[in-house]
Amino acid sequence: MKKYKLSDGILDVAPVKSRNWARLLIYLLLLIVAIGQLFPLIWLLDFSLAKDGELFGPKILIWPSNPQFENYKVAWVDGKIPQYLFNSIIVNVISVSLTVLFSVMMSYAFTRMQWKLKNFCLTIVLLGMMIPIHATLLPNFSSFRVLGISDSFLGLIIPYIGITLPMGTFLMTGFIKSIPVSIEESILIDGGGIFHLIIHAIFPLAKPAVITVVIMTFFTTWNDFIMAATYLASDKYRTLPFAVYNFAGQYASRYAVQFAVMTLVALPSLILYMILNEQITKGITIGAIKG
Secondary structure, eight states, X not given: OOEEEETTEEEEOOOHHHHHHXXXXXXXXXXXXXXXXXXXXXXXXXXXXXXXXXSSSSOSXXXXXXXXXXXXXXXXXXXXXXXXXXXXXXXXXXXHHHHHHHHHHHHHHHHTOOOTTHHHHHHHXXXXXXXXXXXXXXXXXXXXXXXXXXXXXXXHHHHHHHHHHHHHHHHHHHHHTTSOHHHHHHHHHTTOOHHHHIIIIIHHHTHHHHHHHHHHHHHXXXXXXXXXXXXXOSGGGOOTHHHHHHHHHHTTTOHHHHHHHHXXXXXXXXXXXXXXXHHHHHHHHHHHHHO
16 A cells, blocks of 8 residues: 655555555446347347347357348237337326326325324335235136126226335425425415425426336336236237237337337337437436435
8 A cells, every 4th residue: 555645744644556456447337248138139229120030149249241121020010019009109198297297186185184094004005115016816807797897998007006006105205304394384475275285296296206206117118018918908008018019919020020019118208218319217216315
């Protein structure tokens, strides 16, 4: 260990060269992790542009000299991508909107309002994060069939809200606690009501947490297949993950086309995550610190 003299004494510090090597090692590890995360996407895109006969070989990546963009045309048309995509948009927009609205309203009631059994009710809501999705499939299916909503958008939206609302409430509760009460008091003094307060104060101030809830809810509902397969029987209500399922049976030997379908299914969530990555990280970090 070298010693460097300072004006107020002697301080032991690591040599500059050692620190550079440590930083280089960290960058190398991060590069390896990044390659490991990106490789499945590159592999998926690579195989989606190949011919079916080229997939069975010793090479991990093919890099076809003649890319088969026809695979995406077949996937788009025969996979009913437009129909399933439209259904997914309807289900996800409604599910995300209601989850955000309910989580904000419930979190405000748990953090700002004084009423009996408040902590008990909050605990019951948060216990929903511990319930496995598969444990709710059969009871929900039986209940929805009795109510007549098993094969409809509503029969899929309700369980989506149920499984995402506890996490949304958990994030929003920790964030709303950090908002100064004086801001809300000033709005009430000026004559604003509770809904005016939530719309014009809570939502803008809790924007990072709201974006985080939106993204987490979207990823949970967009990529879901098990609940959609359980509650939906008609093809007109099925969502985008069914495109992969249909191709696995109808085009069992068209592996390249199946890769193209999986690429199209994963593309929307991937683009959204790339656009809002900074907001997601900020919302989770701030919510964890302030919660």
